[in-house]
Amino acid sequence: MRGVNPDAPAHSAPDPRPAPTSEENRRDQGVGASPVREGSTVAILGGGPGGYEAALVARQLGARVVLIERHGIGGSAVLTDVVPSKTLIATAEALTVTEQAAELGIAFTGGGDGQVGRLRADLGVVNRRVVELARNQSEDIRGSLERAGVELVAGSGRIGADLSRLGQREVHATLADGQEQTFLADIVLVATGASPRVLPTAEPDGERILTWAQMYNLDEAPEHLIVVGSGVTGAEFAGAYNALGTAVTLVSSREHVLPGEDEDAAELIENVFRRRGMTVLSRSRAAAVRRVSKDDGDAVEVELTDGRVVTGSHCLVAVGGVPNTGGLGLEEAGVEISAAGHIEVDRVSRTTALRVYAAGDCSGVLPLASVAAMQGRIAMWHALGDAVSPLDLSEVTANIFTAPEIATVGVTVPREDETTQVVQTYLPLARNARAKMLGITEGFIKLFANGPGGEVIGGVVVAPRASELIYPISLAVAQRLTVDDLAKVFTIYPSLTGSISEAARRLHRA
Numbered sequence: 001m002r003g004v005n006p007d008a009p010a011h012s013a014p015d016p017r018p019a020p021t022s023e024e025n026r027r028d029q030g031v032g033a034s035p036v037r038e039g040s041t042v043a044i045l046g047g048g049p050g051g052y053e054a055a056l057v058a059r060q061l062g063a064r065v066v067l068i069e070r071h072g073i074g075g076s077a078v079l080t081d082v083v084p085s086k087t088l089i090a091t092a093e094a095l096t097v098t099e100q101a102a103e104l105g106i107a108f109t110g111g112g113d114g115q116v117g118r119l120r121a122d123l124g125v126v127n128r129r130v131v132e133l134a135r136n137q138s139e140d141i142r143g144s145l146e147r148a149g150v151e152l153v154a155g156s157g158r159i160g161a162d163l164s165r166l167g168q169r170e171v172h173a174t175l176a177d178g179q180e181q182t183f184l185a186d187i188v189l190v191a192t193g194a195s196p197r198v199l200p201t202a203e204p205d206g207e208r209i210l211t212w213a214q215m216y217n218l219d220e221a222p223e224h225l226i227v228v229g230s231g232v233t234g235a236e237f238a239g240a241y242n243a244l245g246t247a248v249t250l251v252s253s254r255e256h257v258l259p260g261e262d263e264d265a266a267e268l269i270e271n272v273f274r275r276r277g278m279t280v281l282s283r284s285r286a287a288a289v290r291r292v293s294k295d296d297g298d299a300v301e302v303e304l305t306d307g308r309v310v311t312g313s314h315c316l317v318a319v320g321g322v323p324n325t326g327g328l329g330l331e332e333a334g335v336e337i338s339a340a341g342h343i344e345v346d347r348v349s350r351t352t353a354l355r356v357y358a359a360g361d362c363s364g365v366l367p368l369a370s371v372a373a374m375q376g377r378i379a380m381w382h383a384l385g386d387a388v389s390p391l392d393l394s395e396v397t398a399n400i401f402t403a404p405e406i407a408t409v410g411v412t413v414p415r416e417d418e419t420t421q422v423v424q425t426y427l428p429l430a431r432n433a434r435a436k437m438l439g440i441t442e443g444f445i446k447l448f449a450n451g452p453g454g455e456v457i458g459g460v461v462v463a464p465r466a467s468e469l470i471y472p473i474s475l476a477v478a479q480r481l482t483v484d485d486l487a488k489v490f491t492i493y494p495s496l497t498g499s500i501s502e503a504a505r506r507l508h509r510a
């Protein structure tokens with residue numbers, strides 16, 4: 001991996017200085033005459049991907065590990081965010097695929113009176129499956145942690161302000177019954193995640209005005225769901241509920257949905273949303289959401305800042321998250337927190353307090369489960385003196401689970417200030433033979449290289465299961481392969497990956 005400065009903020013550009021050696025790490029961590037070593041105690045606050053992946057690494061390196069989790073092992077990632085939303089989307093995806101059935105020559109029968117039958121999802125059944133699957137996943141992770149010898153504490157953690165002469169810090173856990181437990185830790189990792197942001201004028205009631213974490217309580221499909229916020233969360237839920245047959249209105253504050261994402265991809269998804277009957281209100285902000293009583297039952301009203309009012313049966317407020325960093329004793333311990341409430345970390349997950357590390361959404365580096373897990377592992381490799389490469393965000397692969405999906409890695413917009421010339425190509429999937437056979441009419445491959453025939457530095461794939469198709473591009477970016485390396489590899493004929501190879505061939509010359 002590339003050499004970078006571990007002291008740089010985690011979101012800054014790479015720096016050419018070499019990565020720290022394990023010996024330097026040990027020196028860094030020394031407090032007086034007590035270097036951190038095998039047999040140290042690591043206390044982890046939070047059992048999401050940032051926390052549980054770190055716990056497994058720390059055990060592997062011989063530390064005693066105490067993991068304090070206040071809600072459920074697996075964290076929000078497993079219980080309310082990634083796992084449940086992607087399980088719901090699996091049902092939506094199955095319904096979307098059936099939309100193409102007629103084109104592929106399949107007819108549905110059994111509608112009665114000569115009518116064609118319609119598929120529909122039973123949201124009660126879907127949501128019970130979602131919750132059950134998330135619970136099972138949480139249990140699986142608990143099992144792995146227990147087998148690895150991690151001590152699990154069900155409670156709310158916070159850290160003490162002072163370091164002992166031996167460089168240890170008290171970590172306190174308040175258990176459900178109010179009892180307190182205290183541990184002496186050589187190393188602390190804060191991985192407490194984030195919670196849905198609540199607008200004071202749109203307080204969720206868990207029934208009609210909902211956060212994403214409350215969506216799985218629904219027993220029946222909403223008649224008309226208003227989604228406030230067209231970031232990744234809003235777009236994924238809006239797309240999924242639209243596919244499940246619910247009328248959806250998406251309140252989008254910007255010109256296009258998915259601000260900050262590849263513009264061609266965002267435009268394509270917005271067109272797909274509209275074509276499938278979703279109402280997308282662009283440049284619209286919600287000022288307030290309230291529950292109202294209508295003759296035919298309960299309803300919600302979303303008042304926009306320009307005075308318009310949208311009425312629906314339910315409202316999902318998806319306006320981002322706030323880091324869980326309050327009440328943990330962080331400031332008192334010397335941990336610097338940004339104005340937005342995120343813990344400041346460097347690229348090996350160190351905070352400004354000695355031997356206190358932070359990982360995941362509480363650090364605000366890049367709110368993805370994969371990044372949280374990597375930050376957690378890096379923290380433990382660094383703290384316990386193993387070889388470590390600082391976090392490199394240029395290699396992160398991300399996916400938006402709309403239909404079609406949007407997967408991205410590395411550089412995904414042309415950079416004008418580059419000394420090397422960035423070249424790119426755009427290849428619509430509609431011309432791909434396999435896409436035609438599968439009835440795929442939308443989607444594309446974009447590839448970026450640092451010059452004709454040069455190294456692959458990024459890519460965008462918009463396609464069904466783009467999350468799987470992006471892998472060869474991710475591999476090329478991480479391994480610094482050239483477009484020619486990528487183009488020379490055999491692909492299956494016919495296959496969607498054939499278009500990745502074709503895109504690479506196009507970048508052989510300017």
Ligand SMILES: Cc1cc2nc3c(=O)[nH]c(=O)nc-3n(C[C@H](O)[C@H](O)[C@H](O)COP(=O)(O)OP(=O)(O)OC[C@H]3O[C@@H](n4cnc5c(N)ncnc54)[C@H](O)[C@@H]3O)c2cc1C
Binds near residue numbers: 047048071157324366
């Ligand atoms: C709807 C949605 C869908 C998403 N989908 C994806 C996706 O498909 N792929 C992806 O990579 N990312 C996705 N994300 C982002 C992903 O969920 C987060 O990046 C990830 O959960 C961060 O992991 P974490 O370990 O930092 O925090 P979390 O998973 O939030 O875990 C933190 C844990 O800490 C616990 N905790 C908090 N305070 C304390 C305390 N004082 N003491 C003890 N425990 C405490 C919490 O209870 C929680 O269990 C999604 C996010 C949302 C909102």
Ligand SMILES: NC(=O)c1ccc[n+]([C@@H]2O[C@H](COP(=O)([O-])OP(=O)(O)OC[C@H]3O[C@@H](n4cnc5c(N)ncnc54)[C@H](O)[C@@H]3O)[C@@H](O)[C@H]2O)c1
Binds near residue numbers: 229368
């Ligand atoms: N598939 C995935 O990997 C996945 C899925 C969901 C979330 N996530 C992660 O979670 C992060 C947060 O995503 P998010 O979508 O929850 O939050 P976000 O902050 O990215 O998006 C929230 C959106 O709501 C808008 N907004 C704020 N107030 C509003 C108002 N009053 N009316 C209308 N719109 C308003 C904002 O302008 C913004 O566009 C993402 O960056 C992503 O990394 C990842």
